[in-house]
Amino acid sequence: MPSPRAKPAAYPPRAAPAAAPQVAERERAALGWLHTAHFLTSAPQLEHLPPLGLPEIAFVGRSNAGKSTAINTLTQQTRLAFASKTPGRTQHINLFGVGKQKVDDAVLADLPGYGYAAVPREAKLRWQRVMGNYLMTRENLRGVVLMCDPRHGMTELDEILLDVIRPRVQQGLKFLVLLTKADKLTRSEGAKVLSITRLQAGGGEVKLFSALKKQGVGEAAELLWRWVHPEGADAPAAEPEPPPQEDA
Ligand SMILES: Nc1nc2c(ncn2[C@@H]2O[C@H](COP(=O)(O)OP(=O)(O)OP(=O)(O)O)[C@@H](O)[C@H]2O)c(=O)[nH]1
Numbered sequence: 001m002p003s004p005r006a007k008p009a010a011y012p013p014r015a016a017p018a019a020a021p022q023v024a025e026r027e028r029a030a031l032g033w034l035h036t037a038h039f040l041t042s043a044p045q046l047e048h049l050p051p052l053g054l055p056e057i058a059f060v061g062r063s064n065a066g067k068s069t070a071i072n073t074l075t076q077q078t079r080l081a082f083a084s085k086t087p088g089r090t091q092h093i094n095l096f097g098v099g100k101q102k103v104d105d106a107v108l109a110d111l112p113g114y115g116y117a118a119v120p121r122e123a124k125l126r127w128q129r130v131m132g133n134y135l136m137t138r139e140n141l142r143g144v145v146l147m148c149d150p151r152h153g154m155t156e157l158d159e160i161l162l163d164v165i166r167p168r169v170q171q172g173l174k175f176l177v178l179l180t181k182a183d184k185l186t187r188s189e190g191a192k193v194l195s196i197t198r199l200q201a202g203g204g205e206v207k208l209f210s211a212l213k214k215q216g217v218g219e220a221a222e223l224l225w226r227w228v229h230p231e232g233a234d235a236p237a238a239e240p241e242p243p244p245q246e247d248a
């Protein structure tokens with residue numbers, strides 16, 4: 001008869017039971033905040049963007065990396081940003097306002113992707129200039145979310161982008177690398193790409209994210225909240241917020 005198995009000596013300690021509800025509450029409140037997102041404006045060029053006094057968070061990355069889908073997932077809206085199977089779909093800088101009680105306190109910027117092979121060279125270079133300018137000179141830029149498809153990893157263009165923002169990161173600009181479409185990876189592939197990307201990114205945060213499986217969504221939302229509200233980071237919402245609704 002098999003003897004009962006002894007518990008392994010080095011069993012990992014359980015997380016303190018009180019911590020989980022607090023984290024869940026903060027993520028829920030941050031998602032409630034992002035759910036208020038609404039379209040502000042769209043601009044083909046940096047010069048056409050209105051100068052806004054609110055902290056701005058830019059979503060950047062290669063074409064088809066999942067930027068627009070991530071904005072829709074984080075804001076729990078189906079058609080706020082235009083997502084598409086066709087790469088190069090987002091052609092303008094689209095701005096969305098976010099804020100409770102109809103008062104915006106932040107802006108999300110959905111940027112066109114780069115690196116799409118079918119785009120003519122001139123248009124590619126033009127866009128790289130516009131984006132470079134935006135990232136270097138947009139005064140109210142508070143944070144950058146770099147979206148990467150982990151099956152391709154960080155590409156040369158992604159690394160150039162990080163080099164472009166590096167001087168501003170030293171002055172307080174935040175950045176997060178979201179490894180999108182994590183649902184397409186096994187657990188061990190996910191863990192591997194996470195550690196490689198952390199090394200490549202050299203600072204900032206790196207997280208796995210799946211719009212399909214809603215992986216990493218609450219965590220990312222809470223981080224964006226903290227970027228915008230550093231002083232009130234522990235208390236995203238004073239009043240109780242209804243759970244975010246998923247649009248059909
Ligand atoms: N499986 C899976 N597919 C995703 C996920 N996120 C986005 N996609 C798909 O990836 C494709 C591109 O998504 P978009 O959000 O339009 O990508 P984008 O980065 O905004 O693309 P551009 O605007 O062209 O730069 C779409 O077919 C999405 O459905 C995800 O988490 N999982």
Ligand SMILES: [Mg+2]
Pocket residue numbers: 067068069082083089090110111112113
């Ligand atoms: Mg897009």
